[in-house]
Amino acid sequence: MAGIKVFGHPASAPTMRVLLTLHEKNLDFEFVHVDLMGGEHKKEAFLARNPFGQVPAFEDGDLKLFESRAITQYIAHRYEGQGTNLLPADSKNIAHYAIMAIGMQVEAHQFEPVAAKLVSEQVFKLKKGLTTDQAVVAEEEAKLAKVLDVYEARLKEFKYLAGDTFTLTDLHHIPTVKYLLGTPTKKLFTERPRVNEWVAEITKRPASQKILQ
Amino acid sequence: MAGIKVFGHAASTATRRVLLTLHEKNLDFELVHVELKDGEHKKEPFLSRNPFGKVPAFEDGDLKLFESRAITQYIAHRYEEQGTNLLPADSKNISHYAIMAIGMEVEAHHFDPVASKLAWEQVFKLFYGMTTDQAVVEEEEAKLAAVLDVYEARLKEFKYLAGETFTLTDLHHIPVIQYLLGTPTKKLFDERPRVSEWVEEITNRPASQKILQ
Numbered sequence: 001m002a003g004i005k006v007f008g009h010p011a012s013a014p015t016m017r018v019l020l021t022l023h024e025k026n027l028d029f030e031f032v033h034v035d036l037m038g039g040e041h042k043k044e045a046f047l048a049r050n051p052f053g054q055v056p057a058f059e060d061g062d063l064k065l066f067e068s069r070a071i072t073q074y075i076a077h078r079y080e081g082q083g084t085n086l087l088p089a090d091s092k093n094i095a096h097y098a099i100m101a102i103g104m105q106v107e108a109h110q111f112e113p114v115a116a117k118l119v120s121e122q123v124f125k126l127k128k129g130l131t132t133d134q135a136v137v138a139e140e141e142a143k144l145a146k147v148l149d150v151y152e153a154r155l156k157e158f159k160y161l162a163g164d165t166f167t168l169t170d171l172h173h174i175p176t177v178k179y180l181l182g183t184p185t186k187k188l189f190t191e192r193p194r195v196n197e198w199v200a201e202i203t204k205r206p207a208s209q210k211i212l213q
Numbered sequence: 214m215a216g217i218k219v220f221g222h223a224a225s226t227a228t229r230r231v232l233l234t235l236h237e238k239n240l241d242f243e244l245v246h247v248e249l250k251d252g253e254h255k256k257e258p259f260l261s262r263n264p265f266g267k268v269p270a271f272e273d274g275d276l277k278l279f280e281s282r283a284i285t286q287y288i289a290h291r292y293e294e295q296g297t298n299l300l301p302a303d304s305k306n307i308s309h310y311a312i313m314a315i316g317m318e319v320e321a322h323h324f325d326p327v328a329s330k331l332a333w334e335q336v337f338k339l340f341y342g343m344t345t346d347q348a349v350v351e352e353e354e355a356k357l358a359a360v361l362d363v364y365e366a367r368l369k370e371f372k373y374l375a376g377e378t379f380t381l382t383d384l385h386h387i388p389v390i391q392y393l394l395g396t397p398t399k400k401l402f403d404e405r406p407r408v409s410e411w412v413e414e415i416t417n418r419p420a421s422q423k424i425l426q
Contacts, residue, residue, distance in 0.1 A: 051363045052323055063308045067318035074311035095276045098287035105280035108321065110265050150264040 004029035007049060008056030009036050013116070014068035015056040016175035016211050021072040023207035024171070025083035069108065069172060076168055084207075086168045100162040103169030110150075114143045115176045122183040137185075145188055148195050155194035170202050178203055178212045217242035220262055221269030222249050226329070227281040228269040229388035229424050234285040236420035237384070238296035282321060282385060289381055297420075299381045313375040316382030323363075327356045328389040335396040350398075358401055361408050368407035383415050391416060391425065 004022065006029055008015030022029050034040050034055050042053045049057035050066035058065045060078070065071050076086040088096040117140045121132050154161060162169045177199055180186060189199045202208060217235065219242055221228030235242050247253050247268050255266045262270035263279035271278045273291070278284050289299040301309040330353045334345050367374060375382045390412055393399060402412045415421060 051366065052319070052360075063311065065311055065315060067315050067322070070311055070314035070318045073314055074307065077310070078307045094287065094290045097290070098276065098278055098283055101283035101286055102278060102280050105283045106265070109280070147265075153264065 003061070005032055005059040006030070006056050007032045007034050007046065007058070009034055010211070012036070012055050013119070013175035013179070014054070017068040017172055018056050018058060018071050018075075019211045020171055020174055020207050021075045021086065021168075023210050024086060024205075025075060025079045027075070027079060027083070069104065069168075072168055072171065084166070086166070086171060088162060088167060089165055096163070100167050100169050103161045103167070104172060106161075107169060107172045110147050111144075111173060112176060114140050114147060115180060118144065118183065118185050119176055119179040122185065123179050141185055141188060144185070148188055148192055151198075152192040152195050155198050160198070166202070166205075170198070174202050174208055174212075178208070215272070215274045218245055218272040219243070219269050220245045220247055220259065220271070222247055223424075225249070225268050226332070226388035226392065227267070229391075230281040230385055231269050231271060231284050231288075232424045233384055233387055233420050234288045234299065234381075236423045237299060237418075238288060238292045240288070240292060240296070282317065285381055285384065297379065299379070299384060301375060301380060302378055309376070313380050313382050316374045316380075317385060319374075320382060320385045323360050324357075324386060325389060327353050327360065328386075328393060331357065331396070331398050332389055332392040335398065336392050354398060354401060357398070361401055361405055364411075365405040365408050368411050373411070379415070379418075383411070387415055387421050388424070391421070 004027060006015065006018055006022070008018065008031070010016070010019075010031075010033075019031070034046060036055065040046055041050075041055055046057065047053055049064060052066070054066070056066070056068060056071065058071045058074075060074075063074075065074060072086075080087060080091065085091075088100050090096055118137060121137050121140070125132060151161070158164060160166050160170050177189070181189070181199070181203070190196050203212065217240060219228065219231050219235070221231070221244065223229075223232075223244065223246070232244070247259060249268065253259055254263075254268055259270065260266055262277060265279070267279070269279070269281060269284065271284045271287075273287075276287075278287060285299075293300060293304065298304075301313050303309055331350060334350050334353070338345060364374070371377060373379050373383050390402070394402070394412070394416070402408050
């Protein structure tokens with residue numbers, strides 16, 4: 001059995017999404033490090049796995065995938081009977097699934113574009129010896145505040161974003177949230193009680209502890 | 214029976230994704246016009262339908278949804294037996310579904326951000342009496358060309374993006390492509406033979422013609 005392999009980088013948020021999912025499911029896998037600094041992700045062997053040249057790429061036996069959120073959804077379905085259930089409690093209920101799907105779209109289109117800019121400015125630029133552009137930080141924090149106001153209202157009604165159980169929707173946020181907790185942007189979470197509780201919950205899960213530095 | 218309602222704007226690409234899906238499925242529905250130029254989408258009662266203030270929002274009986282790609286997936290599953298099948302031929306096959314899911318992520322993260330900027334600069338800005346920024350058009354066309362090179366390679370192997378049949382993955386592209394066909398960016402499609410054939414196929418479908426009226 002060829003098994004599960006993840007081709008990525010431990011500091012990459014999309015790679016972390018996949019690792020979180022595998023840990024939640026107690027699945028064995030091999031992690032193959034892709035040398036981003038050396039441009040390995042833009043060279044042929046990796047491009048054959050992801051022609052868009054981004055980590056992570058993934059294998060489960062003969063099946064080869066890329067795009068972190070396609071991979072996490074595959075794992076959640078393929079290994080549904082095992083480890084944490086990352087789908088809605090009644091996963092065959094099309095209406096319940098649609099509610100989780102909304103949350104996954106919101107993370108991808110409303111939360112992540114803004115949050116990723118804040119991580120780039122305040123974390124990754126410093127690693128490259130560049131300086132944070134505080135004007136960009138201010139602008140993006142204003143946008144993130146609005147998104148988190150919506151999350152606060154949602155989490156007043158439900159324990160997690162898609163309902164009363166932890167699902168992929170919550171999981172997809174964890175890597176970027178963890179990076180932001182190491183920056184002044186953390187205040188946007190702490191100022192909102194339910195968001196603050198949710199952030200604490202999802203980052204203290206054993207799987208989250210395993211992959212977050 | 215309360216039926217299906219779409220709250221949106223007939224010219225909005227995201228609204229059109231949902232309308233396309235409903236037409237492919239031969240489903241009856243009511244389109245409730247949201248007056249974007251009056252900011253109706255940023256006020257109540259629309260915000261109760263989508264707290265992020267974007268069209269479309271959607272109702273099927275008691276179920277209320279937003280985010281176009283969550284809505285299209287809901288429709289494709291809920292009405293799987295009716296009209297065009299928009300899922301892979303063997304929709305319960307988790308691996309086949311994952312391949313379609315990759316394509317949906319690629320459309321959302323690689324194609325749409327670039328293609329939408331080009332539609333904004335060359336089509337929508339003109340509606341508002343603003344001028345096209347040609348420097349942005351050049352920059353974004355270079356990025357779109359790189360994406361379409363990947364599509365060309367993919368479509369040399371398969372008739373459609375997810376395999377041999379038309380699926381949601383192809384459908385999600387149609388509204389923005391239709392706008393770009395009326396701009397000089399059309400050349401990027403024309404220059405790539407398989408992409409050109411695929412664009413012709415998907416825009417000639419009866420449902421695709423219906424949403425242009």
